[in-house]
Amino acid sequence: MNAQTRPYRGRFAPSPTGELHFGSLVAAVGSFLQARARNGRWLVRIEDIDPPREVAGAASSQLKTLQSFGLVPDEPVIFQRQLGANHQQALERLLATGHAYPCGCSRSDLPADGIYPGTCRNGLPPGRTARSIRVRVDDEEIAFVDGLQGMQRQNPARQTGDFVVRRADGLVAYQLAVVVDDAASHITEVVRGADLIDSTGRQLHLYRCLGLSAPNYIHLPIVVDEQGEKLSKSTGADPIQRCNATTALRLALRALGHEPPAAKVAVADQLDWAQRHWQLTRVPRGPVAIGVQSDR
Ligand code: GLU
Numbered sequence: 001m002n003a004q005t006r007p008y009r010g011r012f013a014p015s016p017t018g019e020l021h022f023g024s025l026v027a028a029v030g031s032f033l034q035a036r037a038r039n040g041r042w043l044v045r046i047e048d049i050d051p052p053r054e055v056a057g058a059a060s061s062q063l064k065t066l067q068s069f070g071l072v073p074d075e076p077v078i079f080q081r082q083l084g085a086n087h088q089q090a091l092e093r094l095l096a097t098g099h100a101y102p103c104g105c106s107r108s109d110l111p112a113d114g115i116y117p118g119t120c121r122n123g124l125p126p127g128r129t130a131r132s133i134r135v136r137v138d139d140e141e142i143a144f145v146d147g148l149q150g151m152q153r154q155n156p157a158r159q160t161g162d163f164v165v166r167r168a169d170g171l172v173a174y175q176l177a178v179v180v181d182d183a184a185s186h187i188t189e190v191v192r193g194a195d196l197i198d199s200t201g202r203q204l205h206l207y208r209c210l211g212l213s214a215p216n217y218i219h220l221p222i223v224v225d226e227q228g229e230k231l232s233k234s235t236g237a238d239p240i241q242r243c244n245a246t247t248a249l250r251l252a253l254r255a256l257g258h259e260p261p262a263a264k265v266a267v268a269d270q271l272d273w274a275q276r277h278w279q280l281t282r283v284p285r286g287p288v289a290i291g292v293q294s295d296r
Contacts, residue, residue, distance in 0.1 A: 003188040003189065003214065003215050003216045006186065006188050007040065008038035008041070008189065009043065009186050009188050009189075010032075010034055010038075010043070010187065010188070011031065011042065011043040011044065011045055011190070012027060012031045012042070012066075012071075013044075013178065014028075014044075014047065015046075015047045015048070015050065016047070016048050016054050016055060016059035016062060017055055018055050019061060019062070019241070020065040020066065021238050021240060022240050022248070022290075023222065023223050023230070024062075024193075025240060025252045026221075026223055026255050026256060027191070027192050029069070029071070029274070030191050030218075030220045031192070033278040034189065034191050034218065034278070035191075036275045037275075040188070040189075041074040041075065042074055043075050043078065043187070044066065045077070045078040045079075045080060045181060046059045047080045047178070048079055048080055049080045049081055049084075049171060049172055049174075049177050051171075052169075059079075063077060065240065068267070069248075069267055069271070070267055070271045078181070080181055083177070083180070083181055083184065084172070087177055090179075090180045091133060091165060091172070093210060094133075094135060094165065094210070095133065097209065099136055099209040100135045100165060101123075101134060102124060102131075102132075103119070103120040103124075103131060103164075104120055104124045104128030104131055105120060105128075106131060115158070115160060116161030116162045116163070117161065118161065120134070132167055133165050134164055134165065135162060135163055135165050135205070135206065137156040137160075137163065137202070139155065139157040140155065141153050141155050144200065144217060146200075146219055147189070147216055147280060148219060148280060148285055149285055152197065152200065152201075154198070154200065154201030156202045156205055159202075160202065174199075175199060175202050175203060175206065176206060178203060179210070182215060183210075183212040183213070187215050188216065189217070189218060190215045190216070190218070192220065194219040194287075195230075197219040200219075218280070220283065221256075221283070221284050221285060221286055221287055221288045223255050223287070223289075223290060224287045224288070224289050225289065225290070226291050228287070228289065237292050238292075239290070242292055243292065243295050244295060246265055246266065246267055247295050249267050253270065253274055256282075256283050256284075257282035258277060258279075258282060260274060261273070
């Protein structure tokens with residue numbers, strides 16, 4: 001069955017690298033409302049597979065923040081770190097089928113454009129030892145229709161070249177883990193921020209290599225401050241930190257093209273209104289700027 005005919009399952013997948021920021025709230029709200037509109041289930045997966053980037057306590061604080069907005073998953077929260085056996089199995093499969101190979105290059109061996117030139121593609125050059133594992137990509141276009149952004153054409157060979165699926169520090173790379181875990185959770189539609197749209201081609205390539213059925217994708221607009229700076233970079237402007245929950249939710253809904261009537265003040269009322277009025281066609285495609293006045 002393809003993603004159209006399977007029961008709808010969506011998810012929100014934050015990395016526990018700090019407090020939930022406003023851009024993530026927009027992704028969480030958008031994925032939640034889209035799942036509700038499709039009578040589907042909405043899951044939360046904490047992407048905690050990168051201990052060097054993890055901030056202690058961030059996962060539980062993100063979950064608490066989600067809860068304060070009424071964003072409660074329909075199934076127990078999934079912690080990506082507990083799924084290591086699946087990731088390992090996928091790595092082995094990629095190696096066994098010749099889609100992946102050991103690479104002995106370090107970052108300093110890469111050209112300035114960052115595109116991997118294929119140095120270890122046909123075997124490790126003499127004197128090199130394996131550091132990471134890369135997936136082979138051919139020079140071909142991967143096309144997909146994004147539910148919001150429309151037709152997308154990407155060519156991973158020209159964007160990144162053969163890309164890393166197991167890092168030199170032994171950790172599984174995001175690109176592989178996200179594919180394996182979304183497939184294991186039977187996710188039918190990935191709704192996330194447009195900052196991740198460029199990695200979708202690589203992820204679709206992995207679905208194909210692993211013989212897994214790929215989800216549909218919706219990439220929500222990035223939120224910027226009035227100077228056009230991505231909000232996560234200018235944390236001082238983050239409405240989650242500066243405003244109370246009702247204002248932050250109102251701003252998130254506004255960023256998604258939905259404005260609850262002024263009389264809907266409580267978080268639960270706003271979310272309830274949004275569930276009844278959600279229309280993907282109202283969501284803007286491009287970066288949306290929000291002005292934030294602190295109301296704390
Ligand atoms: N964990 C990723 C992040 O927080 C998002 C993964 C995804 O939605 O595909 O940026």
